[in-house]
Every structure is written in structure tokens, then in C-alpha cells.
Amino acid sequence: MEEMISVAQLHERLLALSGPLAALDLPLLDAHGATLASDLLLDDEVVIKNGRLIGATQIALAASLGLDRLPCRPHPRVVIISAGDDLVEPGSKLASEEDEFESNSWFLTTFVREAGAHAFRVHTIPETSEQLQMIIEDQLVRADLIVISGESGDESFDLITSVISKLGEITVVTPNLAESGKHSYGLIGPEKTPVVTLPGDPVGNYLSAEIFIRPMILKMLGNSDIYRPTKKVKLSKQITSDAGKSRYLRAVINSDGQAVALDDQNSLTSISSSTCLISLNEKVEKVSAGELVEVVVTSSGNL
Incomplete structure (x- = not known):
């Protein structure tokens, strides 16, 4: 049953799905863009705080202290999928007036990378429930989060939601957000991997990525500040x-x-x-x- 909720309510529910990832001891170059998992001390003074995003200057500081590894929250692995029989890969030709070039997965892949995630874009665009389920099940082994979107008119939303509902408990909601539409979310697969379905319209897709997906990724990173200024x-x-x-x-x-x-x-x-x-x-x-x-x-x- 679809539920009408506020933007704040959906934001809160999605954050509840995305806890900080377990800390790893990473080599310095692999730590770049990750989040420090504990305070870095020099003579009992904190020089890099827990939760700080690790950039080039933090890498340089760690190296100057003789460190070749840092305790970090690793980059979340985010799988990006687009589904719908009217979607066409850029570089191909549109076969009919109903066809549209697929842009959401290209945007989402680069967007979540900018937020600090390792993004995996699925190149195949599934058109049937069987194809989509096979792709999702194959991707679960490398995903901390799966983000799916469909066509601009959301014709494939029900297809996507029906498939992920076979793999876990899914909730469908519509936030009271202008230029948006239906979303679905839940935990799927044996590892209870978070999955979110976004509106297919590119503007609504962008807004949901900014408002909902980016904070989820930063929370997974253990970032001390998950919001835009x-x-x-x-x-x-x-x-x-x-x-x-x-x-x-x-x-x-x-x-x-x-x-x-x-x-x-x-x-x-x-x-x-x-x-x-x-x-x-x-x-x-x-x-x-x-x-x-x-x-x-x-x-x-x-x-």
C-alpha cells in the first residue's frame, strides 16, 4: 500500500537503513576519500578527528608521521541500475517516439562517486522482471546499497517494486515533494542490503539523490557531517x-x-x-x- 509522507519522514527512514560501515585498516592511498574511524593523535593531541573525510592533506599528514595505513570507514559500494523497455543507451539510436536515452544511471554513478562511494553502474538495461531479478541477485554480492530508477514517466516503477518485493520487505511511499514521485525502499537478500527505487524523471531523480541518497552514503562513511551547507x-x-x-x-x-x-x-x-x-x-x-x-x-x- 502506497503511503504519503513528508520529506523529513522519508529522509529519516532511509537513514535508518544505512548505518556506518565496519572500520578497516586501509593503506594510505586507499584511504583517500574514506572517513577516519578514530582520532589520529600526535603527543596526545588530536590532529585528525574521527569522522573527518580523508583528503590529500590528511594523507600527507599521516605520511609525515610515519603512518602507511589509517583506520577508515571504507567507501560504500553502491550499485546503480536503470530498468525499463523504453530506455536506450546513449550512443545507440532511438527506435520509436516512446524511447528515451537513459541518463539517470550515468548521473547517479558519478554523483555517488562524488559523495565518496565506489559506484558500479550496471550496463545492461533489463526490460523484464526475470532479467531485473537476475541482475539484482548477481549484484548483491558487491553492494552495500542498491539504487534503481526507471523511465521518465515511471512506467517501470511497478515492475521494479514487484521484483525487489520478492527479495525482501519493501515499502512504497510518495513524499510530499514537488517534481517528485513514488519511491520504494527496504532490505533485500541474505545480507539485508538496502535498496531504494527513485523516480524515473531526471529532475525528480536528481532531487532524490541530493536529499536522500547523498546523506545515506555519508552516514555509511561515518562522516561527521552528512548534509550540504x-x-x-x-x-x-x-x-x-x-x-x-x-x-x-x-x-x-x-x-x-x-x-x-x-x-x-x-x-x-x-x-x-x-x-x-x-x-x-x-x-x-x-x-x-x-x-x-x-x-x-x-x-x-x-x-
Whole structure:
């Protein structure tokens, strides 16, 4: 049974599926991009805190102390699958007007890598329940998380959900999020691997990846901060929103430090061009020019 829930409720439920991965003692280069699993001390002083993302400067510091390994939360292994009989791999030709180039798995694979995961994109696009089940079962051995999406009209959502429901207990929900749709989630397989099905529409897919999937990965990493930075800025011109739904408008910060909502919010161009998201809660119907809004910073250029 499909359930209507708030964005915060779905966020909380998905985080509950994704605990920190067990710590490993990793060689320095393999530790790059992982998260430190315990404080690194120098003369009883903490020089790198537990939960800190390990970058090039942290690697250099560890090496200068004579360390060749670090205790880390490993990179989560995230398997990305797209399913649907109208999806076509880029580089091939569209056979009919119903066909569409598959873009979600390309986005999700690179997106979760940027968040610190090891991403595995499944190149085969399954069209039947048998094909999809075989692929999922094959991928379970290398997955800490499986993310699946379908076609832009979500025609394959029921197919995907029916398959994963055979492998575990699955819940179907619709968050009150504008430009979104149905999601399903649960634990599947012998190791109770988390699985999440996202909307097939590329804009909805992007929003769900930002709001739900990225925090899951950072929690698996044991990161001390799993959220994008936010700040309050003035709005450049009036915007409206549907009351009762949360909304995240793709935007940029102009030279005056004001948030500018991009035109054509339904286009992938707005995602590619945006550097922040204007966050509007369920109660907001209108924000006038000059009023303060909260923006989620998705590019360091806006910090």
C-alpha cells in the first residue's frame, strides 16, 4: 500500500537503513576519500578527528608521521541500475517516439562517486522482471546499497517494486515533494542490503539523490557531517510554490549575493547550470523579492 509522507519522514527512514560501515585498516592511498574511524593523535593531541573525510592533506599528514595505513570507514559500494523497455543507451539510436536515452544511471554513478562511494553502474538495461531479478541477485554480492530508477514517466516503477518485493520487505511511499514521485525502499537478500527505487524523471531523480541518497552514503562513511551547507540569502525576484509540498528550486547566486531561481525548472539544463537549491517548506506559497530564503549550497563556488 502506497503511503504519503513528508520529506523529513522519508529522509529519516532511509537513514535508518544505512548505518556506518565496519572500520578497516586501509593503506594510505586507499584511504583517500574514506572517513577516519578514530582520532589520529600526535603527543596526545588530536590532529585528525574521527569522522573527518580523508583528503590529500590528511594523507600527507599521516605520511609525515610515519603512518602507511589509517583506520577508515571504507567507501560504500553502491550499485546503480536503470530498468525499463523504453530506455536506450546513449550512443545507440532511438527506435520509436516512446524511447528515451537513459541518463539517470550515468548521473547517479558519478554523483555517488562524488559523495565518496565506489559506484558500479550496471550496463545492461533489463526490460523484464526475470532479467531485473537476475541482475539484482548477481549484484548483491558487491553492494552495500542498491539504487534503481526507471523511465521518465515511471512506467517501470511497478515492475521494479514487484521484483525487489520478492527479495525482501519493501515499502512504497510518495513524499510530499514537488517534481517528485513514488519511491520504494527496504532490505533485500541474505545480507539485508538496502535498496531504494527513485523516480524515473531526471529532475525528480536528481532531487532524490541530493536529499536522500547523498546523506545515506555519508552516514555509511561515518562522516561527521552528512548534509550540504546552507545559508540565508536575499531573493532576487518573487517566486511561488504549491502549498502542501516541499520544493527545491535550482538556482544560482548573482553578483549581488542574491539567489536567482533559474528558468525552465523542468529541464535538465537547470540542474546542470545550478549551484544551489532554494529550499521552500510545505507552508510557503510565495516569497517576494528581497526576502530571505534558505539555500542549499551544491557548489563550493557559492560558499
